[in-house]
Structure formats: structure tokens, C-alpha cells
Amino acid sequence: MPISFQSPQLPLDILALGCIAVDELLLSPIWPEPDTKTRLLARDRQGGGLTGNAMVGASRFGARVAYGGSLGTDSDSKFLRDLYLCEGISLDYCRIDPAFSPIRSTIVIDQSKNTRTIWFDLPGQLGALENWPPEEVISTSKVLFVDHYGIEGMIRAARIARAAGVEVVADLERDEHPRFAEILHLVDHLILSRKFATKRTGKQSAREAVEELAHFGAKVAIVTDGEAGAWVVAEGNSFHFPAYSVQVVDSTGCGDAFHGVYAACLAAGMPLIERLKYSSAAAALKALHLGAQRGLPNRLEIETFLRR
Numbered sequence: 001m002p003i004s005f006q007s008p009q010l011p012l013d014i015l016a017l018g019c020i021a022v023d024e025l026l027l028s029p030i031w032p033e034p035d036t037k038t039r040l041l042a043r044d045r046q047g048g049g050l051t052g053n054a055m056v057g058a059s060r061f062g063a064r065v066a067y068g069g070s071l072g073t074d075s076d077s078k079f080l081r082d083l084y085l086c087e088g089i090s091l092d093y094c095r096i097d098p099a100f101s102p103i104r105s106t107i108v109i110d111q112s113k114n115t116r117t118i119w120f121d122l123p124g125q126l127g128a129l130e131n132w133p134p135e136e137v138i139s140t141s142k143v144l145f146v147d148h149y150g151i152e153g154m155i156r157a158a159r160i161a162r163a164a165g166v167e168v169v170a171d172l173e174r175d176e177h178p179r180f181a182e183i184l185h186l187v188d189h190l191i192l193s194r195k196f197a198t199k200r201t202g203k204q205s206a207r208e209a210v211e212e213l214a215h216f217g218a219k220v221a222i223v224t225d226g227e228a229g230a231w232v233v234a235e236g237n238s239f240h241f242p243a244y245s246v247q248v249v250d251s252t253g254c255g256d257a258f259h260g261v262y263a264a265c266l267a268a269g270m271p272l273i274e275r276l277k278y279s280s281a282a283a284a285l286k287a288l289h290l291g292a293q294r295g296l297p298n299r300l301e302i303e304t305f306l307r308r
């Protein structure tokens with residue numbers, strides 16, 4: 001059953017399918033010994049998930065974003081429904097199905113070593129549906145955002161998008177699904193973390209991995225490498241784009257901020273170098289805050305940072 005909170009507004013800048021989560025964040029001064037008590041520096045509950053974070057980043061940037069996946073009827077789904085509507089993300093094409101539920105994560109950040117450790121569970125189904133959203137919604141969007149949750153639905157949506165000239169932007173972190181290779185060939189802007197890109201390609205470095213990934217046919221292949229920046233291959237050119245240096249509080253979701261703002265800039269028709277500038281700045285600004293979503297900047301904040 002689709003839900004509609006507002007009248008559908010086509011065309012969309014970004015239609016996103018995939019992983020959404022609710023993150024419980026615990027900021028600890030140390031990693032404790034077993035059987036001890038540690039007073040937390042901060043605790044927070046935020047939206048999360050790679051696609052969820054990218055959607056919020058893109059919406060704050062000013063893009064018209066819709067979530068085309070499913071929410072359930074549990075309290076986490078209700079939390080995200082309210083959050084997305086507050087963020088201006090359309091749920092016109094989101095389905096409500098009690099079998100679905102967001103990922104539930106607990107993220108412990110050890111401030112002494114700047115590490116983040118994540119526990120998560122999957123209380124219900126998650127990811128793109130095989131026959132949803134309707135073809136017209138996909139083919140009239142400017143950008144389709146996909147991840148690896150619900151690969152069959154992602155492949156269908158990416159094929160429709162490709163046939164209609166809609167740009168496909170992907171964040172992929174796992175490749176166990178037997179049809180995973182198919183999605184790789186349907187992506188126009190393939191943006192992967194160094195960890196997954198080197199695992200998938202068998203290469204040692206981000207630079208070698210991005211050159212290998214470029215052979216899959218994307219217009220732009222990017223491998224992000226945290227504070228070491230991003231490696232890019234586009235139109236036969238291979239180059240490095242450095243990260244902006246900031247005082248990091250928490251790097252959770254920097255990659256998701258990068259993806260979301262990249263997709264928003266793409267929908268706005270910005271050239272590649274501008275997309276990289278804005279995405280890297282958004283990710284750096286996010287790192288100043290605890291959690292994946294609270295610190296996601298709006299467009300004005302990014303532009304102010306870039307003018308420094």
C-alpha cells in the first residue's frame with residue numbers, strides 16, 4: 001500500500017532506493033575493559049543507513065528527493081517517516097508494509113582512538129522491491145540512487161533509468177548477491193569506498209582500484225579514501241581529489257554525505273570538479289559532528305566553507 005502525504009511532484013531530482021537505518025550513537029572517552037562502567041560523553045539517536053544519509057544530505061543541499069523503498073509499522077519506521085518529512089523528503093512513492101523495518105544500529109565511538117564500532121540487527125525486510133516504484137516515476141527522475149539492498153529491484157530500476165537517460169549513482173558495499181555483477185554495469189557514477197573497491201577488484205590501492213572499476217562502463221568512477229581524499233576516473237582522465245582538512249569528531253557517514261551531495265550536484269547540472277568540491281566539503285563538514293546525519297550541511301554552509 002503506497003502512502004501519500006502530499007501530491008506527487010514530478011519530476012524528481014533524486015529517486016532513492018535502498019538502505020535506511022536508525023542509529024543509536026554512544027560517544028565514549030575510551031574503549032572500556034569488560035565488567036567496568038564508563039560515563040558517556042554524549043548519546044544521540046539519528047536517522048542512518050547509506051541511502052538514508054545520502055537522501056538527507058541531498059535534500060539539505062536543495063534537491064527534490066523521494067524515497068522509493070518501504071517503511072514498516074514499527075517505531076523505528078515511524079521515527080524515520082517523521083524525520084524524512086521534516087527533512088523535506090517525499091514519501092509519495094514509499095510503501096508501508098509491516099514486513100519491512102529499518103536497520104537498527106548501535107555505534108560506539110571511542111574518542112581516545114577515533115574508532116567507531118557498529119552493532120546492528122535487521123528486524124525486518126529491507127531494500128528495493130522487484131516491481132516498485134512505477135516505471136514512470138523512475139524514468140522521469142533526474143538521478144536514480146541505488147545501493148546493494150534489494151539487488152533485483154535495483155537492477156530493474158537501473159535498467160529503466162538507463163533506457164530513459166536518467167543518471168544512475170551508486171554506493172555499494174557488499175557483493176555476495178549472485179546478480180551483483182549486473183548492477184555494476186548499469187551505473188553511470190560509481191562511487192565506492194577504498195575498502196570495498198580494493199576487495200572487489202583485488203587491487204592494493206585506491207588508485208589502482210578506481211582504474212579497474214572504470215572498465216565497468218561508468219561515466220565517472222570514484223574511490224573514496226577517508227581523509228586521503230578521492231581517486232577519480234572520468235573521460236579517460238585519472239586524478240586525485242584531496243579531502244578538506246578538518247578537526248574530526250566522528251567520520252561516520254562521511255561517504256554517505258559525499259554520495260548525497262554528489263547526486264544533488266549532478267541533478268543540478270554542475271560539472272564534475274564542482275561536484276567533487278561540494279561533495280568533499282559536505283563530507284568534511286559532516287565529520288565535525290557526532291553521527292551520520294546531524295552534521296550534514298546545507299548548501300549555504302558548504303559554500304561558506306568553500307570560500308574560506
Ligand SMILES: Nc1ncnc2c1ncn2[C@@H]1O[C@H](COP(=O)(O)OP(=O)(O)OP(=O)(O)O)[C@@H](O)[C@H]1O
Pocket residue numbers: 192193194224225226227228229230242243244245246248251252253254255256257258279280281283284287
Ligand atoms: N577525516 C576526514 N577529513 C576530511 N574529509 C573526510 C574525512 N573522512 C572522509 N572524508 C571525506 O569523505 C569522503 C568519503 O569518506 P570515506 O572514504 O571514509 O567514505 P566511507 O568509507 O564510504 O564512509 P561511510 O560509509 O561511513 O559513509 C572522502 O573522500 C573525503 O572527501
Ligand SMILES: [Mg+2]
Pocket residue numbers: 050171173193255256
Ligand atoms: Mg560508505
